[in-house]
Amino acid sequence: MFDSEYDQKDGTNAFYDDWKEELQQQATLNREEFEGLDDESRAQYEGLRPGLYVRVQVNGMPCEFVEHFDPSYPIIIGGLLHSEQNIGYVNLRVKKHRWHKKILKSRDPLILSLGWRRFQTVVLYSIQDHNGRHRLLKYTPEHMHCDCTVWGPITPQGTGMLAVQTLAGNVPGFRVAATGVVLEQDKSMTIMKKLKLTGTPYKIYKRSAFIQGMFTSSLEVAKFEGSSLRTVSGIRGQIKKAVREGQPGSFRATFEDKIKLSDIAFVRTWYPVEVPQFYNPVTTLLLPPDEKTKWLGMKTLGQLKRERGVKATVNQDNLYKDVDRKARHFKPLTVPKDLQKNLPFKDKPKVVRKKKDEVQSGRIAVVREPKERKVAQLMGTVRKLHEAKLEQKKERMQKKVGEHHKRMGDREVEVEIKRKRRRKEVYREMGKKAAKGQKNLRKDQ
Template identity: 25%
Template structure:
């Protein structure tokens, strides 16, 4: 009998069998990524909340604050004290803005219609819905009017064409609206059959047109019959309102009536009446009239609501500002004894600058003579036509120019009428081939400069008539543009003593915005109040020149928003702009609720503590930053930039948003000096044409030189006395290379801020005749209960 077989015992290196996997399982990280931090509310008990980490508790608290803020906004807009303000924009020839309001007004026989004195506003009260509507039909040919109405509206109605797409002008207007932003949108169509192949074709055409402008999931509503108008009114009342950030943070009023009071010495008090919307308004705060500037209030009257259907009757109350009223101080008062640099006049008296004697025409002032002595050849040789102060390379003279510009005659001033007559006669005797041809020589020169800057970026020719050490005395060399230090407080211009700077702008912004969420004071005016604002010290000509159909919007300013500082905005060039835009060129900026004119400095939008200046607006779609002297704006806020041509028309050139308010942003201007290697011996090269005397070579000897192929080197010694030098490089170079040297100087914007911008026609406007809106609504109101004139 054999011995029993021993059981097998696995060794130490035995691997376990594979487990059966019943399907595909997700890892914990994948589950967390899919949930995106969301957790089941029932599973978060009190004990589990206490056991959360610090980061998790911060996320939970932030979510609770957002829910609370959303609830406050919903309650804020569900008060229904003010009528729903609706902007009507029609791109259809069959269904213009006036016809849309007519069909909506005739949808309910019990509705009543009222017309405002100003602003082209038509109020509609529908008792069946217990709702009130205010329809605004801006003139689409003026983009300023369209944007002003969109900034204060609750709803925007877009009427789309059924047979064809948008024209070029309509497309440019729509692109401007999308770049600026708008509230909740409702889309309308007309002339589509109820059934058949033609209906499917027209609907597909409308969908394709809307898809071009990113309205993919939005539905359309017909407006052919009275029943369709009834449905649209119901949709306006029931749709969720999405107010813009500008509407949630600043009180605003669309003016319906304007009166001029106490006119004296060119100034008056304007009584502006309308519905107040947004946060509470205090009589001590400043107000801003778009296109005019900032003003103080002398009194605020709360009046009864004149539109039928008001849920409550308010007794008239007047509020007056007290001693805590905000002042209109926009600039800081500089101390002339606190300047580090001497004054220009003192420098000239002390003999610090040489005196140049030149022959000038009879009657020429000393100021004109200073410009005449600077020859055009020197300006062309400098290669820096993008800003005027570089020809003389003196920032102090630039400040003196803008301070004395109002007291002297320009360089092209004609002394008598006879000279003007002779000049005009000579111009009329030009050859007939160019009589009908308008050539803007300034624009042609800008095209050439932009093309030269693209081919040879920042390259400048060394002048022959003066030493390079004098011409580029304010420039310096940097070992590394990214890591080399640059003190932001060094050699600041005089204008920096006039502006305001926050020690911690983020903390200040947080405090100012927190004031909006506080409970209003007893003397404040709330959303939906029908008020009259008495704005004092307004130019009297505004009352006569402001058209009755031009919307006027009044905004309440936040704290510090009237102070001047350096405003930085991030922009992108608009695809429709093909004109070269130079840095510091005067442009019209729409920044949030402000509209002003300024000359900004363009710079790259990159990381780091220094930013390279752009001589021209970048032609690609990349972002760039524009810095200018402007009032403080607590962003974010949309930004649109327009250019005014020689005919007075405005063209959209860029769009973007605000970046920050930071005077310490270091914008560095670069110039590149180029030389030609005449002899090359491995790593050594003899270079000429970069400098033209021995002293300049010794002056710029510490600065590094390089080649476009990536070779790095330094100046070893000067050869002779005519600007030939010997350079050593890290690697051998060829005779085809060019030797370059970078010099840097900080650039500052110019004080060209102008808050009063005249309204002109904008290219890209509309085709709608909204002038006959009131007459159409009046004629269509035979079936309406009654048409009344609004009593203020």
């Protein structure tokens, strides 16, 4: 029966056509029935029809809204539930808009459009680690979502959010900074920030050491008893108890190995960060029409410095400096005389007199036999004779080369004299021919 009444047959939609025709008949019947009644009585029977104008009266409106009312500016009227009228912590999942040029920074004011409200607040960005801890982020990730906690009106879960940094109309480029959605309401998320405490040892006893400069009181030391320490050189340790001597906050710690006074000990800790309770509604509807785009809320620290011409303070620790490390001079190894007696000969310290010639001092003295001395003397004499012959040969060659250069120089002088004589003869013959040609030319004329 269901298939025969509601299913389509032969490509026709009989049920839909019948249902539409029935609604049309009912609407025609209602219009004919209530056509003679006035609008007030008709609204009581069938409600407000589409296209009717409705007058809404709102009490307690500011006088600026009435004075600067602009009929051409659209106003959307909405309602709030009873639970949405409270102010508390709101957790959102946000992502920087792909067209926004800069990443967003924590503790910078943002203007949010959340539900029926527009307000300015200070946001804190965080990300959840694998152990469930919400770690504070200084900036928003580039292409990833992150959590955002704000102090503002309680908004139902799943409500969309849009954030901009300013409402000024003269801002170039794309203005939407981030988009997101509400995760939880009226629940303050514990956001943790990483902290590294450092201290220096002032007394060392084997594997124990007394460290100062890390804490300011014995109460702080008591909170961190049992925490793991580490030195810059990589030696691990543990905080034991506070000590009375030294600076306030000094404590005793034990390490795996003996540390040095030049070591620096540090502790990695986490501490909670409070979300600033700042909620500033956007009141652009109370401004004149020409000032609606000039609404200013809280300014960032960078904007205030630029307006007042204040330069950022330079932290000297952040500047690059030349590393000047002093050379460490270690004491020479001294072996006691009692111990030297028991050492084998190869391990005993050898006393060697220092000689002026370092090359000769590094050589081993060789004592030759009489025959070897005669052979060495003979070889030395032969070597000196050979060197003398080479020197004489070199002098003869230099003298021969000098004479050759002198002969070549005299020959070049003779060649130059002959060249000049030949050139003079050629020029004399050319002059005679030219004079003869001019003489013939005058005869012809």
